[in-house]
Amino acid sequence: MLQHPQIDPVALQIGPLAIHWYGLTYLAAFGLFLLLGRLRLAHQPFAGVAQPLPWTKRDVEDILFLGVLGVVAGGRIGYCLFYKPAYYLANPLEVFAVWQGGMSFHGGMLGVMVAMVWYARTRQRPFMQVMDFVAPCVPTGLAAGRVGNFINGELWGRVADPSLPWGMVFRGAGDLPRHPSQVYQFLLEGLLLFVLLWLYARKPRARGQVSAAFLFGYGVFRFIAEYFREPDAHLGLLALGMSMGQWLCVPMILGGALLWWWCGQRRVSTPGGRAPGS
Template sequence: MLVHPAIDPVALQLGPLAIHWYGLTYLAAFVLFVLLGRQRLKHEPFASLRDPAWTSRDVEDILFLGVLGVVAGGRIGYCVFYQPGYYLQHPLEVFAVWQGGMSFHGGLIGVLLAMVWFARSRGRPWLQVMDFVAPCVPTGLAAGRAGNFLNGELWGRVADPSLPWGMVFRGAGDLPRHPSQVYQFLLEGLLLFVLLWLYARKPRATGQVSAMFLLGYGVFRFVAEFFREPDAHLGLLSLGMSMGQWLCVPMILGGIALGWYSRPR
């Protein structure tokens, strides 16, 4: 049985300025997106597209808009999906992002809307933009899960004591738990990145890469949720599924539908 190390959430203190590990993981996610985005510019069909051509400026603009979409959508999604009653009674606390509470699925909706604006402003098909972005996202998700593990948050369900990597987390009692942050790091982060990157390197009809992202993330997150502790104020919902799993269902169905719609004819 392992014990989660007592890691100071502050990585570096410079006078009154505190740099947190979680902030560094976000910085790593942004840097990885820019590096991978520039590599995507060399891949087809983006390397050959003209009028307008794809440039490094597009990658930077997508990152800026994507960050806005993640923050706004992630926060609103958390308030709507996970604690709607509370935030209806305390609407001003929706803006208190420093208190924590972000939803990936809400952030995804925010990014989708941000990319609609980007696509229209650049005169590009929206699905073409999403196909460009999709393979560059999983490494950022992996960085975020690394931050969750360093902070000792979003831990897993109670594990069999014989599980070699079962881990005791501070604030979660004395029983070993699944390090579900690591599972998500490996599944939604690294594995999804490898599969999407390889899939996107071959010629695909517009929308196929986006469909693979929706399907892949939805399935991997659905599986990981079996090992992740449900939100205390929600518990398990209908059919014994967590809120995260229920939110993955439309992702999976949407991925299947988009894959069928965008299939080569």
């Protein structure tokens, strides 16, 4: 079996200033979003003169700024509400102690959606068009985050069969080999979701279907990965033997499928078979 390399979480130390690998993965995520967002400007319906408000590089930068705020605020609030509501209700000031760790993807996603609602209204753009622009640019950032989780040796997987060639022993998780679930999530909800969504978004879709595909795809891949990821110690497995992460994915999967169908129906019901503004 393999041993986790136990990489020093501090990438660079300059006097009292410590630059952590996890912070660098966040910077990588932001840089990838800028790059992919600018490439996305060449895709329909964001390119060309048909748009009443042409999309520009400034839009990508503004979306990134607001998205970062939404991720941080939503991720922290979501973690407090979804995973430790009783603790943070008794210790409300601890909500602001972000340096102690504790972020939720699902909360971060809701935070980004709120930020994009504000962006869409202030820029007079359809909300679903904004989300369709953002969705294909997100998975690479998720992949970068999972690299940070692996470097830190956190969010490890469940105990694996000793014969598993890539079973790995993580510091602080005992002496038994475990699934490197961070790698699974990097591959599934990061790289694979990015490739599928990027290719899907390259062809004309009804407005909202790209966003729906992201919701459905992430929900399915995260649900699968959760079978290999160790549940939170203070929660364990919940009803039906499912983890909190899986239960939070259920509405994503159902909502994504319903939204995709509804957006397709709107296009079909529109004269000429074209969705308004698609």
